[in-house]
Amino acid sequence: MIEARGLTKRFGDKTAVQDVSFSLQAGQVTGFLGPNGAGKSTTMRMLMGLDRPSEGGITVLGKPYAEHRNPLCIAGALLDAKGVHPGRSARSHLQALAVTHGISRSRVDQVLELTGLESVAQKRVGKFSLGMGQRLGIAAALLGDPEVLVLDEPVNGLDPDGVLWVRQFVRAFAAEGRTVLLSSHLMSEMAQTADHLIVLGRGRVIADAPIAELLASGERRTVRVVSPDAIRLGELLRAEGARSTQRADNRELVLEGIAAERVGEVAAAHGIVLHALSTDATSLEEAYLALTRSEVEYSTDEHHADQPAAA
Numbered sequence: 001m002i003e004a005r006g007l008t009k010r011f012g013d014k015t016a017v018q019d020v021s022f023s024l025q026a027g028q029v030t031g032f033l034g035p036n037g038a039g040k041s042t043t044m045r046m047l048m049g050l051d052r053p054s055e056g057g058i059t060v061l062g063k064p065y066a067e068h069r070n071p072l073c074i075a076g077a078l079l080d081a082k083g084v085h086p087g088r089s090a091r092s093h094l095q096a097l098a099v100t101h102g103i104s105r106s107r108v109d110q111v112l113e114l115t116g117l118e119s120v121a122q123k124r125v126g127k128f129s130l131g132m133g134q135r136l137g138i139a140a141a142l143l144g145d146p147e148v149l150v151l152d153e154p155v156n157g158l159d160p161d162g163v164l165w166v167r168q169f170v171r172a173f174a175a176e177g178r179t180v181l182l183s184s185h186l187m188s189e190m191a192q193t194a195d196h197l198i199v200l201g202r203g204r205v206i207a208d209a210p211i212a213e214l215l216a217s218g219e220r221r222t223v224r225v226v227s228p229d230a231i232r233l234g235e236l237l238r239a240e241g242a243r244s245t246q247r248a249d250n251r252e253l254v255l256e257g258i259a260a261e262r263v264g265e266v267a268a269a270h271g272i273v274l275h276a277l278s279t280d281a282t283s284l285e286e287a288y289l290a291l292t293r294s295e296v297e298y299s300t301d302e303h304h305a306d307q308p309a310a311a
């Protein structure tokens, strides 16, 4: 569906994207993650034909985006929600775009409905909230009824209702067998929205895998137990080889190296009351931080190395 091969982009002596290759599958939401400056936006811009690769290439349905006869029917993008004339209404903004691209007026009504903007279609865009502005950006991306939707930070700054709407929208879009590429820094949101993740670090792909696989690779299960007798329980469990940290008024323990079942058995054997016992799997955020730690540290070192040694 979308294929990047050896994709590289240099701005002067800065390499923003370096030898990036990946394939995106139809029917999936692929999350694009990475620290600031990792090259996500540049890759998305090259996908949409807005930046020209220095080397390699990226194709949508077998061709570079700009070489399609009706590119808006192939892929739509929300890369920067601004760039809309504030004095125009939502409808006239979409109609202007539709006319330029030979798209019918009835499609404007459809995308207004799809994005829940019908009731504010006549309102001036300058008066729109951030959430409405994002919906309008998505409505514009949908005008050509595309197979691919590319969204750069679509939930940035949105309230919880807005975030939920974007999530449900992209899930439904992918469920129709279409393709979504979505970048976000909100890890919990990504965990709920994406099927597959591509993580970039300093312009290179550092992970490309289904979310479940990424979580399993960083798996470090901890057991959380709450007990009025947590201090004694902690001593007993450490004798069993568990490593523990005490929390919250000496009533909560967080344990590694022991299963929740064994914690329950030891507590029962010693008549210790438990108020809670649970296993916490690695969160996507932890897995992501483990993956990108060296990338962030390296870039910080690099930054220091750039500083002149003496003024």
Ligand SMILES: Nc1ncnc2c1ncn2[C@@H]1O[C@H](COP(=O)(O)OP(=O)(O)OP(=O)(O)O)[C@@H](O)[C@H]1O
Pocket (backbone or CB within 6 Å): 011, 014, 015, 016, 034, 035, 036, 037, 038, 039, 040, 041, 042, 043
């Ligand atoms: N037009 C440009 N000219 C010069 N450098 C650029 C240009 N566009 C991007 N860069 C640089 O390329 C690198 C990658 O930027 P990019 O915006 O693609 O990263 P990103 O992963 O989208 O970051 P963020 O999460 O902060 O949006 C950065 O170091 C950035 O400063």
